[in-house]
Amino acid sequence: MEIEYLGMLAGTLTTIAFVPQVIQTWKTKSADGLSFGMLIIFNLGVFLWFCYGIMQNDAPLMITNGVVIFLALLLLYFKIRFTKNKPT
Amino acid sequence: MEIEYLGMLAGTLTTIAFVPQVIQTWKTKSADGLSFGMLIIFNLGVFLWFCYGIMQNDAPLMITNGVVIFLALLLLYFKIRFTKNKPT
Numbered sequence: 656m657e658i659e660y661l662g663m664l665a666g667t668l669t670t671i672a673f674v675p676q677v678i679q680t681w682k683t684k685s686a687d688g689l690s691f692g693m694l695i696i697f698n699l700g701v702f703l704w705f706c707y708g709i710m711q712n713d714a715p716l717m718i719t720n721g722v723v724i725f726l727a728l729l730l731l732y733f734k735i736r737f738t739k740n741k742p743t
Numbered sequence: 744m745e746i747e748y749l750g751m752l753a754g755t756l757t758t759i760a761f762v763p764q765v766i767q768t769w770k771t772k773s774a775d776g777l778s779f780g781m782l783i784i785f786n787l788g789v790f791l792w793f794c795y796g797i798m799q800n801d802a803p804l805m806i807t808n809g810v811v812i813f814l815a816l817l818l819l820y821f822k823i824r825f826t827k828n829k830p831t
Contacts, residue, residue, distance in 0.1 A: 658798045658799060661791060661794060661798065662792075665788050665789075665791030665795050666788075667788075668784050668785070668788025668791060669784075669789060669792060670788075671784060672780075672784035672788055673785075674781075675778040675780035675781045675784070676777070676781035678778075679778040679781075680776070680778075685776060686776065687776050688767075688768070688771075688773065688774065688775050688777055689777075690763040690766075690767040690768075692760075692763035692764075693760050693761060693762075693763050693764035693767075694760075696756050696759060696760035696763070697757055697761075699756050700753050700754075700755075700756025700760055701753075703749060703752055703753030703756060704753040706749060707746065707750045707753050707803075710746045711746060711750075
């Protein structure tokens with residue numbers, strides 16, 4: 656049970672970690688500092704972690720990766736949108 | 744056994760995802776686009792995932808989070824170093 660709490664705490668931290676990143680990228684309207692390759696590979700990886708969590712019936716993996724996918728997809732959307740709207 | 748392969752693939756992707764980010768941040772010598780709060784919380788969270796992996800005896804969690812810690816600490820180091828060395 657205590658181990659599950661550790662997993663939940665770990666998952667909570669690696670999940671909320673992306674909130675300040677989303678806020679900063681949104682406020683600065685620039686995603687130049689974020690690597691496009693990182694965002695693509697990371698989104699794909701988090702999706703597979705989510706599937707792994709389902710197959711292992713591991714609640715911390717399922718819940719946290721579900722939220723991380725949402726935040727990571729937001730960052731990918733910002734990256735595409737802010738890069739496209741740049742003055743040439 | 745197949746589930747373990749999925750975990751390994753997921754872990755490999757979320758691990759190597761940070762390689763292009765490290766390369767870009769190093770090449771541009773700028774970590775302005777990376778949120779300091781994200782780096783701090785993420786490093787702490789990945790460290791706890793690593794501990795969770797050890798306690799669950801979960802190989803994919805242990806190996807991948809071990810490598811992610813290394814890459815995430817590098818990004819934190821870049822953030823501190825490049826911000827410090829900025830012309831004022």
